[in-house]
Amino acid sequence: MTDQIALPFVWPADEDERDFIVSEANSTAVRHLEHWSLWPVMATVLTGPRKSGRSLLGRIFAAKTGGRFVDNADTQDEEKLFHAWNAAQADHKPLLLAADLPSAKWRIKLPDLRSRLLASPHVAIEQPDFPLMLGLVEKLLHIRGLAVRPEVVRYVASRIERSYVGIGRIVDALDEAALARRRPITMAVAREALAAIGVTEDTYRLL
Template identity: 50%
Template sequence: MSQITLPLDWPNPADDGTFIVDASNSEAVRHLEHWSLWPVRTSLLTGPRKSGRSTLGRLFVGKSGGDVIDDADLSEEEALFHAWNAAQAGQRPLLIIADEPPPRWEIALPDLRSRIAATPKVRIDEPSDQLIEARLHHHFAARSLAVPQNAVNYLLKRMDRSHYALHHLIETLDRLAFERRSRLTLGLVRDAMAERGFIDL
């Protein structure tokens, strides 16, 4: 990926501003932007937790006027079945969000299983280095904290490449910077990574 872009024409969710697009999620973004072309009025979005899938769902609702069911794999199957049917009958787009698609998402209700099988599916993957760096800079710029490049490079060489790990690392960096009344430094990044178990001090 040569550049990170933002879907600026989409309404921002109430809690934050920015959904950063890269190779890990660009296919999902394009698919949701073109909801009017879906062969059925429902799509399934899967991906790891903390990947921005709920934020993308809120953006989708704001753009399309449709509905979203998050954590659908934990929801009551009969209710999902009726929601799927209602989306088709009312021509109102429905986005279903789950950790995994079938068969990893085990659906017991045959009628729901057949409908999910006929539903377009897109996925958010784990983040690239560019997305990790962009999220770090974006998050801390909102707090008027600069992230030194040597700290970013150090982090990228050692952290797990997952949205979940990045989310909790940012939380830890936030807390340590607040507790110490400190700017972000390489030393603070080292301490945060040690606390998260990425390195031994």
């Protein structure tokens, strides 16, 4: 008989898991992974932009469930993916496959693998919303040992492009500007960092 009881795990728990910030941009994917026992098959395809935290999320998922995580799955050996998918069903241990695009857009040569992947659920991490951008900018600066006031974080986050790549660019620029000036990241340093990546003072992308 198919198990119809969701088995959510505590989210998050230890230090590495606290590095994953949940917002509307990724909450659908997080909820889907929490309730893996209700999946129609024991496999899911997770997509998301690079630097979106999908690899961290996949590792957390595998550690919590005892399942398997395969990153960049669209580039992996098809025979191995085929056997991994079948093993997940036989062992009732979830398989999470991460890629840039849904499996329908992969170039799959094995018909049996294609049919199995198309039968698997797909969830996506979206480009960051503003709360996630604030959290990520602050977190990445903290990792580099840089303390920044909330109003400065909000100032830069509201002006950069709405992408994980954009977040990485401004964090690099802030780090370089602070190092060059040998002082904390003030609003003046933030303006210099924005200018270094081509963002002018009057640019305001997000509220």
